[in-house]
Structures are given as C-alpha cells and as structure tokens.
Amino acid sequence: xxxxxxxxxxxxxxQAPTPGFSYWExxxxxxxxxxxxxxxxxxxxxxxxxxxxxxxxxxxxxxxxKTLGSATTRNAGFACFGSPSELLEDxxxxxxxxxxxxxxxxxxxxxxxxxxxxxxxxxxxxxxxxEAFADGQLLDQCREALPALNEALLDVFGQVPFQEQKSxxxxxxxxxxxxxxxxxxxxxxxxxxxxxxxxxLQRCQIAFLAGHEVVNLSRHHGQWTLETLDGEICAxxxxxxxNGWASKLLxxxxxxxxxxxxxxxxxxxxxxxQTIHHDRGYVYAREIDGRVLIGGGRHWSCxxxxxIQRLQDWAAAHVVGASSFEVAHHWQGxxxxxxxxGPIVQSLGHGLHAGVRMGGMGVAIGTLVGRKLAGxx
Numbered sequence: 001x002x003x004x005x006x007x008x009x010x011x012x013x014x015q016a017p018t019p020g021f022s023y024w025e026x027x028x029x030x031x032x033x034x035x036x037x038x039x040x041x042x043x044x045x046x047x048x049x050x051x052x053x054x055x056x057x058x059x060x061x062x063x064x065x066k067t068l069g070s071a072t073t074r075n076a077g078f079a080c081f082g083s084p085s086e087l088l089e090d091x092x093x094x095x096x097x098x099x100x101x102x103x104x105x106x107x108x109x110x111x112x113x114x115x116x117x118x119x120x121x122x123x124x125x126x127x128x129x130x131e132a133f134a135d136g137q138l139l140d141q142c143r144e145a146l147p148a149l150n151e152a153l154l155d156v157f158g159q160v161p162f163q164e165q166k167s168x169x170x171x172x173x174x175x176x177x178x179x180x181x182x183x184x185x186x187x188x189x190x191x192x193x194x195x196x197x198x199x200x201l202q203r204c205q206i207a208f209l210a211g212h213e214v215v216n217l218s219r220h221h222g223q224w225t226l227e228t229l230d231g232e233i234c235a236x237x238x239x240x241x242x243n244g245w246a247s248k249l250l251x252x253x254x255x256x257x258x259x260x261x262x263x264x265x266x267x268x269x270x271x272x273x274q275t276i277h278h279d280r281g282y283v284y285a286r287e288i289d290g291r292v293l294i295g296g297g298r299h300w301s302c303x304x305x306x307x308i309q310r311l312q313d314w315a316a317a318h319v320v321g322a323s324s325f326e327v328a329h330h331w332q333g334x335x336x337x338x339x340x341x342g343p344i345v346q347s348l349g350h351g352l353h354a355g356v357r358m359g360g361m362g363v364a365i366g367t368l369v370g371r372k373l374a375g376x377x
Contacts, residue, residue: 046370
C-alpha cells in the first residue's frame with residue numbers, strides 16, 4: 001500500500017551469529033594469509049608495517065574489535081615517559097638500572113614515532129610537561145630524590161630531564177605546593193596519528209578490518225585459526241597486540257585497567273601551555289582546542305560517576321579558567337598492566353607472538369614494541 005514502510009512483516013533474526021564471511025570478503029582480504037595482527041592500535045599497526053618491510057610479498061591483515069578501531073583513539077594523547085613521582089616509585093620498586101632501562105625504551109619509542117611520521121602528521125607538540133603537587137609531603141620526597149633521578153637518566157636523555165619550579169602559574173595552574181618541569185615530553189592528536197598510520201597501511205596493501213573481535217585461537221594443520229563472531233580467519237602467523245585484553249586469548253601476566261577521560265566544553269581564560277601530571281601519574285590533564293582534557297583516577301576506590309566528579313573538581317581547583325568545567329565528552333580507555341612495569345614482547349612458539357602490557361605509556365613505547373614484535377616473526 002502506498003505510504004507504508006517497505007519490507008514490513010519480516011521478523012529480524014539478529015541473535016544468531018552469522019554463518020561466516022562472504023565469498024567476496026574471503027577473496028578480497030582473507031585468502032591465504034601469511035600474518036594476522038590482532039589489535040589495530042599503535043603497536044599493531046607498527047608491527048604490521050614493519051612486517052611489510054621484512055616480507056614485501058606477504059599477505060597481511062590487521063583486525064580490531066572496535067568498529068571505529070582502535071585503542072589509539074581511546075587514549076588521551078600524552079607522549080610521556082614518566083613523571084618524577086611515578087619514576088621515584090619505579091626506582092624504589094625496580095632499582096636504578098631497571099627504571100632507567102624502562103625510561104630508555106619509552107624515549108627510544110617516542111623518537112621512533114616522531115621520526116617515522118613527522119610531528120605535523122601526528123599533531124605532535126614538544127610542549128613539555130609539569131608535575132603538579134598539591135601534596136607537600138610528596139613534593140618534598142621528589143625534591144629530595146631529584147638529583148638521583150636526573151643522574152640515573154642522564155645517559156638516557158643526554159641532558160637533565162627534570163627541573164624544579166616554584167609555581168605553575170606561568171603554565172596556567174593555581175593552588176599548588178609546587179611543580180617539577182619535564183621539558184622533553186609532549187602531546188599529540190590521536191586521530192591524526194591513527195589516520196596517518198591507516199593511510200600507510202592502505203598504501204602498503206595491508207587490510208584493516210574493524211569490528212571483528214577474535215574470541216578464540218587454535219592451531220590446526222600447521223596454521224592458526226582465529227574465531228570471530230563473523231567467521232573464521234586462518235593464517236600462518238599471529239601477532240597479538242590487544243594490550244590488556246590479551247589475557248582473554250593468551251596465558252600472560254597482563255590485565256585491563258579501565259581509565260576514565262573527560263573533556264570540557266570550550267573555556268575562556270584557559271592558559272595551559274604544557275601537559276600536566278599529578279599524583280604519580282594517576283591523574284593527567286592537557287589543553288585541546290580550548291578545552292581541558294583530564295583523565296585517570298583509577299587508584300581512587302569510587303564509582304565512575306564519583307571519579308568524573310573528582311576529576312572535574314581537580315581541574316576546577318587547579319587549572320586557571322576551569323572553574324566552570326562541564327563535561328562535553330566522556331569515554332573509557334583501557335590500560336594494560338601486570339605484576340611488573342615493562343612490556344611483554346614474546347614469541348610463544350609456532351608462529352604465535354605477543355606485544356602487550358604498555359603500562360599506560362603506549363604512545364611513547366608503542367612504536368618500539370611493534371618493531372620488536374615484528375622482529376620475532
């Protein structure tokens with residue numbers, strides 16, 4: 001009848017899983033795969049591109065469970081290697097040499113990222129960072145340890161990485177006991193980074209398949225079968241780069257830690273010129289497009305709603321111009337953490353490899369981990 005919706009009377013059956021990939025999908029992207037990279041974030045895309053350099057004729061595919069794919073655009077865009085209070089904690093737990101080695105990996109990875117793409121293509125700003133101290137006791141501890149920290153990291157950076165400052169007012173902060181500057185850190189535009197890398201994947205004829213979560217891995221007849229809700233994918237080599245989610249597929253010391261991020265509406269009078277770290281790196285803030293981005297708080301034992309309020313309150317109390325902070329964007333990212341701080345880059349045998357556990361430093365260390373992972377194949 002005229003004016004009635006088309007296709008009425010059909011009962012949709014969306015509960016049953018799809019029977020498999022189509023002929024065209026298989027022919028176009030999934031036939032005779034040499035390698036599948038599970039996880040389309042910075043680590044996964046880096047690994048795929050370095051695989052292409054090593055094996056020009058391989059058929060390589062990247063799959064990611066997010067429909068927009070990937071973890072790269074769920075982070076906050078901090079190019080950081082660790083605030084003084086965070087590294088002091090590492091120094092006490094790991095020792096001087098191991099702490100310096102971990103920071104060296106992050107610094108090497110950050111330089112590799114910038115050299116690979118150029119600052120403009122990824123929206124990188126060498127703006128420096130400040131650690132903001134509202135706790136005078138923690139400030140005193142870091143102030144006392146600063147000479148030892150700087151000496152331990154001098155060979156890593158070739159210069160002193162941290163400098164104490166009396167106030168953060170020049171950087172747009174207020175109400176603090178003091179600050180310590182880290183001029184070597186910066187931030188970037190996560191969307192630009194992801195777009196730049198995906199374009200390179202396309203140029204290198206590496207398919208990026210978003211919205212496909214791998215729910216099981218098994219090995220048959222000399223190759224791996226990856227089960228997804230849409231069908232099975234088979235390949236000779238599998239590289240798992242799903243960070244904290246890797247424990248769903250592999251027996252590894254890594255788990256997810258949800259991470260809250262909020263962004264304000266545009267604010268007048270905002271003066272943030274550097275990225276901000278607070279309380280051993282558990283809270284961080286930056287300016288983006290005239291707004292305040294603030295995130296973290298996973299060490300607070302409270303609900304998500306309370307965590308958002310506490311983040312807002314911190315910004316309102318310590319960021320000049322943020323007294324009227326209202327949330328315009330809110331999302332959760334997920335960190336990959338474990339018993340130790342360092343990443344896992346490991347061959348698990350028979351063509352199965354993992355590069356996971358970024359410890360919240362994925363932007364800095366991800367390119368290096370991806371390269372090392374590809375080198376295992």
